[in-house]
Amino acid sequence: xxxxxxxxxxxxxxxxxxxxxxxxAAPTDIPSAASFxxxxxxxxxxxxxxxxxxxxxxLSADPNxxxxxxxxxxxxxxxxxxxxxxxxxxxxxVFWFNGGPGCSSFDGLMMEVGPWRWDGxxxxxxxxxxxxxxxxxxxxxxxxxxxxxxxxxSTDQFAHTIDVVQAYMLEFxxxxxxxxxxxxxxxTYLAGESFAGQWIPYIAxxxxxxxxxxxxxxVAIGNGWIDSKSQYLTYLDFxxxxxxxxxxxxxxxxxxxxxxxxxxxxxxxxxxxPMKMKECSHIMYSVMDSKAHKQDGVDMCIxxxxxxxxxxxxxxxxxxxxxxxxxxKFLAAPEVVASIHxxxxxxxxxxxxxxxxxxxxxxxxxxxxxxxxxxxxxIPVLIFVGDQDLICNYLGLEKMIKDMSWxxxxxxxxxxxxxxxxxSLPAGTWATSRNLxxxxxxxxSHMAPFDIPDITxxxxxxxxxxxxxxxxxxxxxxxxxxxxxxxxxxxxxxxxGEGQGTPASAKTPQQNKAMWEAxxxxxxxxxxxxxxxxxxxxxxxxxxRRKRVQLPTTTHDPNExxxxxxxxxGMADDEDIDSSRRxxxxxxxxxxxxxxxxxxSNVEEEERIFDVGDSDDEDYKxxx
Ligand SMILES: *[C@@H]1O[C@H](CO)[C@@H](O)[C@H](O)[C@H]1NC(C)=O
Ligand SMILES: *[C@@H]1O[C@H](CO)[C@@H](O)[C@H](O)[C@H]1NC(C)=O
Ligand SMILES: *[C@@H]1O[C@H](CO)[C@@H](O)[C@H](O)[C@H]1NC(C)=O
Ligand SMILES: *[C@@H]1O[C@H](CO)[C@@H](O)[C@H](O)[C@H]1NC(C)=O
Ligand SMILES: *[C@@H]1O[C@H](CO)[C@@H](O)[C@H](O)[C@H]1NC(C)=O
Numbered sequence: 001x002x003x004x005x006x007x008x009x010x011x012x013x014x015x016x017x018x019x020x021x022x023x024x025a026a027p028t029d030i031p032s033a034a035s036f037x038x039x040x041x042x043x044x045x046x047x048x049x050x051x052x053x054x055x056x057x058x059l060s061a062d063p064n065x066x067x068x069x070x071x072x073x074x075x076x077x078x079x080x081x082x083x084x085x086x087x088x089x090x091x092x093x094v095f096w097f098n099g100g101p102g103c104s105s106f107d108g109l110m111m112e113v114g115p116w117r118w119d120g121x122x123x124x125x126x127x128x129x130x131x132x133x134x135x136x137x138x139x140x141x142x143x144x145x146x147x148x149x150x151x152x153x154s155t156d157q158f159a160h161t162i163d164v165v166q167a168y169m170l171e172f173x174x175x176x177x178x179x180x181x182x183x184x185x186x187x188t189y190l191a192g193e194s195f196a197g198q199w200i201p202y203i204a205x206x207x208x209x210x211x212x213x214x215x216x217x218x219v220a221i222g223n224g225w226i227d228s229k230s231q232y233l234t235y236l237d238f239x240x241x242x243x244x245x246x247x248x249x250x251x252x253x254x255x256x257x258x259x260x261x262x263x264x265x266x267x268x269x270x271x272x273x274p275m276k277m278k279e280c281s282h283i284m285y286s287v288m289d290s291k292a293h294k295q296d297g298v299d300m301c302i303x304x305x306x307x308x309x310x311x312x313x314x315x316x317x318x319x320x321x322x323x324x325x326x327x328x329k330f331l332a333a334p335e336v337v338a339s340i341h342x343x344x345x346x347x348x349x350x351x352x353x354x355x356x357x358x359x360x361x362x363x364x365x366x367x368x369x370x371x372x373x374x375x376x377x378x379i380p381v382l383i384f385v386g387d388q389d390l391i392c393n394y395l396g397l398e399k400m401i402k403d404m405s406w407x408x409x410x411x412x413x414x415x416x417x418x419x420x421x422x423x424s425l426p427a428g429t430w431a432t433s434r435n436l437x438x439x440x441x442x443x444x445s446h447m448a449p450f451d452i453p454d455i456t457x458x459x460x461x462x463x464x465x466x467x468x469x470x471x472x473x474x475x476x477x478x479x480x481x482x483x484x485x486x487x488x489x490x491x492x493x494x495x496x497g498e499g500q501g502t503p504a505s506a507k508t509p510q511q512n513k514a515m516w517e518a519x520x521x522x523x524x525x526x527x528x529x530x531x532x533x534x535x536x537x538x539x540x541x542x543x544x545r546r547k548r549v550q551l552p553t554t555t556h557d558p559n560e561x562x563x564x565x566x567x568x569x570g571m572a573d574d575e576d577i578d579s580s581r582r583x584x585x586x587x588x589x590x591x592x593x594x595x596x597x598x599x600x601s602n603v604e605e606e607e608r609i610f611d612v613g614d615s616d617d618e619d620y621k622x623x624x
Pocket of ligand 4: 426442443
């Protein structure tokens with residue numbers, strides 16, 4: 001299946017048929033699959049054992065594109081597709097989304113579930129490694145909503161509301177099927193993390209209700225921001241539980257007071273549960289302040305994505321993971337951008353784009369927990385959570401599940417939570433009830449697949465109901481168990497790459513361990529990364545300071561076009577109640593950058609946005 005007729009045709013014809021789409025207006029006809037084929041990418045070091053088939057480029061996402069004038073810049077979403085290298089029991093496709101709002105899915109591709117990893121040393125080189133989700137599943141990384149990552153549109157078309165986000169994604173999928181019709185009937189999943197916990201249920205809901213007949217079989221959300229009420233109100237519990245705060249200390253009382261104020265603010269809304277509540281946005285910062293200290297004269301604080309780590313203040317996790325500088329350099333290289341067919345995007349790639357973030361009215365949009373029961377009545381949902389994350393911690397998600405009613409019951413009910421082990425080592429806990437699966441993952445951060453790629457891959461294969469008895473080769477044969485549900489014993493060789501064998505059979509823990517080590521030695525990047533990221537956690541990359549305002553122009557000159565946001569509501573009115581000087585200082589610095597980028601125009605508008613501090617807060621909050 002890896003070499004279907006059309007894929008071969010694509011490879012042959014790719015160079016003949018690719019026309020860089022320099023025109024921004026909606027294409028009148030859909031380009032061929034071959035035009036999206038990516039033969040190779042500079043600075044990605046091939047692995048002869050792992051043959052990747054890559055596709056990528058822009059697809060129109062504006063359902064009204066045909067009514068737009070030819071000079072209009074309409075919404076185009078960028079996707080990067082990695083075709084499955086093996087087939088387990090059937091074909092599957094996963095659409096992956098990172099969070100934000102406004103964070104690029106290249107986070108997932110470059111650091112979490114993609115086919116390559118950084119080596120911890122090079123400036124911007126990446127090495128193809130085993131263990132990515134593309135081993136058995138076609139992965140499609142989507143930069144959305146428009147304006148995120150390599151996606152683009154005119155700034156007045158940035159999504160303000162969730163129904164527009166849905167409409168853009170449906171149009172994208174429709175066009176994706178026109179280019180790749182063979183996926184129309186393939187089992188489809190959505191997966192992602194963080195703020196994608198809002199996007200995914202809404203997109204799933206729209207897909208299930210659409211006339212496109214998308215064979216959506218499930219959705220998986222990692223460390224999601226899904227239910228702001230439950231999640232804001234449990235920061236205190238989490239901080240107390242892990243010992244960040246001691247009960248009845250002054251710091252604890254302060255956070256307790258903020259939590260009560262937040263709760264009262266929700267009560268005043270009479271049942272509404274917006275994705276963001278300005279009255280609640282300071283709880284987490286107060287938790288963080290409790291651990292603030294100086295180290296060698298430098299202000300340090302907790303890493304909000306991994307409570308085991310610290311970062312310099314005020315980044316507090318923004319400098320993490322340590323691969324960010326390499327990713328930025330890689331995706332800024334014009335030869336890379338050209339090779340992945342992203343040149344139609346103006347300016348440089350940025351991990352999280354503030355303008356997209358600010359444009360989306362989180363405080364007017366209902367948290368996705370409100371529609372999750374409707375999704376659960378139709379398809380299985382996996383909620384997984386790395387237990388070392390503060391910002392979207394497991395206690396908040398457990399409270400959400402406990403309070404949620406779906407498929408005729410409330411909470412998980414009487415089902416037994418089982419232990420989940422991978423390669424005979426404890427990996428977490430697993431519980432499934434009425435289409436909802438909750439997996440708590442040990443020793444993992446906000447970006448769980450970054451820390452434990454093997455375990456999260458196994459988890460996803462299980463969630464997608466891969467029939468392990470029919471798996472012939474590859475990492476799906478790494479032993480794992482949920483309670484007494486153990487994978488079949490594999491007698492043959494474990495094949496981690498294409499034709500690269502290591503001993504497999506799962507007889508004793510010692511043998512398991514040896515096999516596991518062999519697997520990892522074959523692709524030890526993950527281990528190297530973990531060590532590296534512990535050692536150089538303070539490596540400096542300040543995303544906020546570098547953030548530029550991205551404007552949809554055909555040139556790279558930011559002065560060329562200055563379309564202001566059509567609305568600043570929901571951001572500009574936020575007040576920085578209790579934020580420390582460092583955050584307002586940062587806000588000013590950003591305003592200054594913006595003013596420079598805009599050649600001095602539009603300063604007041606931007607200052608109004610960037611000075612309030614809350615936008616910073618939100619960048620912290622859901623930004624991966
Ligand atoms: C498309 O146009 C209709 C009618 O003008 C409008 O209501 C809708 O919001 C537009 N959709 C998008 C995604 O812009
Ligand atoms: C489903 O789609 C129909 C037709 O487009 C629409 O009327 C209805 O409101 C949608 N339902 C939901 C739950 O989105
Ligand atoms: C669960 O999901 C399946 C599809 O996998 C669906 O048919 C079923 O109605 C859903 N609801 C329940 C209660 O299982
Ligand atoms: C991982 O988590 C488990 C359970 O919390 C714990 O027993 C174990 O020591 C942890 N392992 C590491 C390497 O931190
Ligand atoms: C799983 O695969 C095995 C081997 O191909 C097959 O015998 C079995 O029927 C399959 N099970 C299911 C539930 O499809």
